[in-house]
Amino acid sequence: MRALARLAVTTLMVAAPVAAVTVATTANAAGDPAPITVLTSDFEDGTSQGWTGRSAETIASSTAVAHGGTRSLAISGRTAAWQGPSHDVLGTFEKGTAYTISAWVRMESGSDSARLSVERRTGEVAAYDQVVGNTAVISGGWTNLTGRYTLATDVDFLRIYVETASTTGSFYLDDVTASYVPSLPIQTDIPAVKDVVPEFPVGAAITGAEIIGDHGSLLKRHFTSVTPGNALKWDATEPTENTFSYAQADPLIAFAETNGLAIRGHTLVWHNQTPSWVFTGADGQPMTATAEDKELLLARLENHIRNVAGHYGSDIGVWDVVNEVIDENQADGLRRSTWYTVAGLDYIRTAFRVAREVLPDAKLFINDYNTNVPAKRDKLYNLVAQLRAEGVPIDGVGHQMHINVSWPSIAETEAMIEKFAPLGVEQQVTEMDVSIYTNSSETFPAPPADRLLQQAYVYRDMFALFREHASEITSVTLWGLADDNTWLDTFPVTRKDAPLLFDTRLQAKPAYWGVADPSKIGTSPSPSVSSSPSSSPSSSPSAGSSTCAVTYRVTGSWPGGFQGDVKVANTGTAAISGWKLAWRFAGGQQVAQLWNGSVAQSGADVTVTNASWNGAIAPGGTASFGFLGSATGGNPAPAAFALNGTNCAVL
CATH class of the missing domain: 2.60.120.260 (Galactose-binding domain-like)
Structure with a gap:
């Protein structure tokens, strides 16, 4: 996820x-x-x-x-x-x-x-x-x-x-x-989400806080399935080798079973939240691409799946077997995680094979984010098609759908669904939320009314699309129950977000009505989903757009790595139609992952190209992207930036 x-x-x-x-x-x-x-x-x-x-x-x-x-x-x-x-x-x-x-x-x-x-x-x-x-x-x-x-x-x-x-x-x-703040009772005079969306199960990701008190009542009233957000991951279930713990997950599973809620298991294999011992060889050193390390890594993987999946057996009917394996910036589309660098595609093959042996009746999914981005969507499609042709038992594709009030468009999302339909796999929306922010620079002391309305239109239009494609979309899960507990409060920067259907006091928001009864939010279209500028980058500035300004910020840092945020402003008088931003890293930094664009790096030289939805920058407008990078020494900011070959002011 x-x-x-x-x-x-x-x-x-x-x-x-x-x-x-x-x-x-x-x-x-x-x-x-x-x-x-x-x-x-x-x-x-x-x-x-x-x-x-x-x-x-x-x-x-x-x-x-x-x-x-x-x-x-x-x-x-x-x-x-x-x-x-x-x-x-x-x-x-x-x-x-x-x-x-x-x-x-x-x-x-x-x-x-x-x-x-x-x-x-x-x-x-x-x-x-x-x-x-x-x-x-x-x-x-x-x-x-x-x-x-x-x-x-x-x-x-x-x-x-x-x-x-x-x-x-x-x-x-x-x-x-x-x-x-003293709690309010949950609203019992409004329709339950599960009743107004009968086409497929609607679920929520949960922690221990969501199964007690009013939270538990809200969960039972509106949803038909749950996903333990963290409790089934490797660091929670096998923190040390062959020592398994289900203390976090068992109460969530028991609550779901007691209340008739279906369960999505998340996740058996991921490059994050995996203890370091998993990737440590028998010699005590980090694993490399040797036959010995590969054999040990796959043996650990098999043992983990047999224990964790076997512990719950048929209680969990759907599993995200592998999570986030695609990197569209690689020629072959595969993320260069330690899983891949040591074991190649065999870690994915092994994971699905063992999961099928342990769970013969479960639905087995491959799950990823930004699958509505054509480059990523197509790389995931190619991988699933290849593995299924080999007989790897992939039953479905999970679309995380972490989106915001201005992206993606309905057309891009429908193209995502239609892309995978010929494969004959199930498709599920696995981690949906709709941020009220459009870039990392925005911060609101409280959610503005216009953003909440815009968010409601997004939920309205996305759920309408999913219901139109109910023959392909077999489940929709929201990544949280209410705005009082959302991961977006700390990512990509620390600020209060409000991405879900219910507010911090568990009361229905306009977003809820966008799903339950769109007539209550009016008929205006959502600008974020009715259109989406799509343009390919040009090799030179658009006519008249000779000025630009760049804001580069490090928004997070940790030993060996950092997170960056870049905003490009069009300070000229004509629109920019497609852009490439170039700079040099003077400290040996390397971009490991980038969102809202595509990146190429050769040595110190970095070039970022617009995504399909943010290629047009109107005069006075901006486009933003973020990235994760490595920094083993210093982390000096780039001294200069060029947009489509034109030097920009650095703010």
């Missing part, structure tokens, strides 16, 4: 040189009651107010700097990045309540990335939940870490804590709060 491929990459906001940086990941709807605060730490009384270190670090009240008032909490003497301030909330947080946790952090010197997390224990078993991912923190200003957390299980130990990503530098903490 794309969602957790992205979640596996830490993300952060770029800090301004001196001003405080606010990272907002929550927003209350207009008319919400005032939050009820259950924890406040301002350190103005000169004590640590219950905060302690996670190890032997020093925790003390300080007057050196303060976010508010005159004091903060100083954390020093750290010898590991995970060390930091921690506070007990076992007697404060109630199971099933969504808490907004906010903390202000500032480095004493230099910079790093900070995380806000929760440690919980049941008996001797510890688990760690990330509330806010890696976020840039500097010494020149305060950074706000804000996120939502819902305790989904009974625990014996529960603490919130702050840590850094890479250094052991001292930092300050101030003005910590935890609060919740």
Whole structure:
């Protein structure tokens, strides 16, 4: 699934040189009651107010700097990045309540990335939940870490804590709060989604938080299937070799079975969220393309599938067997994951063969994102056609459908469905959500009404398309239940998104009515799906478009890698019809994956070409794309950019 491929990459906001940086990941709807605060730490009384270190670090009240008032909490003497301030909330947080946790952090010197997390224990078993991912923190200003957390299980130990990503530098903490908004009962006087869409099952991806209280009631009322979002992945089910755990997944499966919900298994093979031991050879070194490593890797794969799939047997009727194996920028279309570099296509063949042996009656899917992009769609089609011709038991193709309010068009999506129809496979929409954002630069304190309406039109038109193709589309799953728990709050940048049918208080949005009763949102067409500019790049600037400006930002970084965001602005007087943007990396960086365009790199030289939907840039308009890259040394920003051969201003 794309969602957790992205979640596996830490993300952060770029800090301004001196001003405080606010990272907002929550927003209350207009008319919400005032939050009820259950924890406040301002350190103005000169004590640590219950905060302690996670190890032997020093925790003390300080007057050196303060976010508010005159004091903060100083954390020093750290010898590991995970060390930091921690506070007990076992007697404060109630199971099933969504808490907004906010903390202000500032480095004493230099910079790093900070995380806000929760440690919980049941008996001797510890688990760690990330509330806010890696976020840039500097010494020149305060950074706000804000996120939502819902305790989904009974625990014996529960603490919130702050840590850094890479250094052991001292930092300050101030003005910590935890609060919740009183819940509303779910609406029982509106149609159930499962009743108004009878053509195929409609499901939701879930975590433990979605099966309790009002969340569980909402799930049971509207949906007919569930997908455990993370609980069936390799890192959750086999964290160490041949030691299997189903502690995360079993409660979700039991809830589904008790309430008559079908289950989609996700996922048996993926290049992300796979423990490093899987790719470590018998000699203790990273695996390479040797016969010995290939044999060991495929043996581990077979053992994993036989155990995990076998544990649930017929309880799970559909599995995403392999996930995200396509890279349209490769000549053969195959992602150069360790799975592929060590075992070639045999890892896919083995996965489906073993899954069929263990699950003779299950539907076995290959799943990927951006399958409405022609280049990726066609590479996936070619792979499925080849493997099925070999007898590999692929029953279906999963289209993730992580989309936004302006992309893709209905025509592109229909072409996606029609492309695979001749193969005779089932098709399912496996991870659908509709972001209210159109690029990584936008941030809203609360979802704007016009974006929510535009989103409703997208859901209306996409579901109408899926229902028209019910003979090909056999299931639609939304990647989440409600806006209070969505992976898009932290990817591609940290900001509050609202991509689902129900809001943060579990109330129906215009998006819901776009599916349940489109007459309630009016008849205006959605600009995002009624048309889509499609143009091929030209080799020279369009007439009159002699000026351009480029904004290049690093929006996330981690050891050995980073995430970039690029915005191209047409500052000329004529439209650009098709574009290529070129630059040089001076630090040896390599682009590993790119979205909203296609990339070619030769040494230090990078060229990005528009996608079919963003090739036209009107005067004053912009086009954006993002990418993941490797950076083993420094990571200097490119000094210059050229658009269709014309040098651009760098903002």
